[in-house]
Amino acid sequence: MNKIDTQQKKATVLQIARAVLSAFMGIRKKSDHEFDAETLKPMQVIIGGLIGGVLFVISVLLLVNFVVR
Amino acid sequence: MAAVHGDAHGHGHDDHHPSGIMRWITTTNHKDIGTMYLWFSLAMFFVGGTLAMGIRAELYQPGIQILEPELFNQFTTLHGLIMVFGAIMPAFVGFANWQIPMMIGAPDMAFARMNNWSFWLLPVAASLLVVSFFVPGGAAAGGWTFYPPLSTQGGLGVDLMIFAVHILGASSIMGSINIITTILNMRAPGMTLMKMPMFVWTWLITAYLLVLVMPVLAGTVTMLLTDRHFGTSFFNAAGGGDPVLFQHIFWFFGHPEVYIMILPSFGIVSEVIPTFSRKPLFGYSSMVYATASIAILSCFVWAHHMFTSGMPVVGQLFFMYATMLIAVPTGVKVFNWTATMWRGSMSFETPMLFSVGFIFLFVIGGFSGVICAIVPIDIQVQDTYYVIAHFHYVLVSGSLFALFAGAYYWLPKWTGRMYNETLGKWHFWLSMFFFNLTFFVQHFLGLAGMPRRIPDYALQFADFNMVSSLGAFGFGMTQVLFVYIVINCIRSGEKAPQKVWDGATTLEWTHLPTPAPYHSFEKPPVLK
8 A cells, every 4th residue: 555655656746747748738548547537636737737838838939939030 | 415405405495496487586406597598598599690690681782781880880799799608608508507417416506596696697698788789879889809999989888798798707607616616526426537428527627717717808898997987098098008908818818718619519529429429439538638738728829819910920929839739639639529430330310410510510610720820821811701701610510519419419308308300400401501601601702801890892702792691591590490399399299218319328318317307316326
């Protein structure tokens, strides 16, 4: 039990990043999605989503600046 | 939860609930309120449709025939406002009221009295909009987007419109809070988020979008109101304000609003297609993620509505790229629907016909959306009939067709009786034919340069306008057939079995009799 808990804790940041990135793409495996639903807390997803949103805007802006340079 | 609910409603209401008109005024039952939402939106659909008939009658030939230019502008403005806020949005809330509690195994909506209040605000707001035609100066005439300076200059009609938008916004916010709370707190044991039907998922995400952007709209119209009457100059250039600021704030609301009107359609279609393909939805989790993705991206694209308003090239490119990226999750959805049908045991009853029609025509609307997102093209087609054609492909053959699909799909469950399948098919094919006749030719008109919101046009546009008007009259007549089908179904349709559609898997078909009882799931269903 403890082992599973620690494994989940280790995977959390990467797991959130993966879940958020998948949400931005709109593609997710069912098994991964089920794992997300069981392990991630809503607050983690919301914060991850906000950071993801900021990163999305920054990356599009960087691309635009690169294009008009 | 079920026990508490049973105490509150089970005894008192079943035996003694008021009858006649008072039943509808005082009801807190989600099915009654859902029914009222649906009838209200159908009525407003015909009010907005009548205005559309007026517009198309005037545009049947060049020259001014029927409507004076000022009245024509009032017609286009109120047609847009009534269809968006009075027809499409309340119709989806009606579906949510009926279906969400039944689909998640809940006894009712979370805030039953607030639900009643959310609905009864609507007729008040709609009356304000309709009455505004008869006040001095007439109704608002600056387009459904009510850009200043037109909206800071208009007469009493603009004030009535502002008040109506406030009320409609309050109703939408209350409705969304209700839906979010119901979905998050009242699911039957075992109904995890992962097992929720797609329609419930799309409404959950839509409700969050509504809570996010409706206050922005309320703020915008309040600023407009203070500019008009209390000496502020938010949008008045003469006082140091900026009319373009209005456009930014309005579209920060307006673009997510577009998705508010399409995401629940995706939900309905995602219920209908698996049922009539007799296969589970392909890529369920991808569908959930794609819906979330569309909702998130929709908040970063608003300025693609205002490429010609003046903006640095960096801004134009940012909004162009961000907009084009929405095609990715939308493409995921279209792929998944198609994959659901692939090698399915398909049959084409009316709900399925409308859903397949939805995919076909919505894709056309989506592609013309990508075309409009490209800045150099948009600068050519901005404010032309190309844009009109684009968003009618998304909102009529998108949202409206999905609403018809959902109505035919669930009518037997709601009424206990079957609709006339032959007439339903006629309704679909006539709608399909006349819709395309009306709006496909508008692409050509737009590309040839015909501007929107004008009562008269140059002679070279005459033929396509006549075709479009004939299509519009046909489309309008066809919708009267829908009313006949619904009334005929309620009055004299054949009795429907519990599970009308053999491929259906959601709780309202598997666990509830037909018609759905007044109180359902007082005890939560047992789920695997």
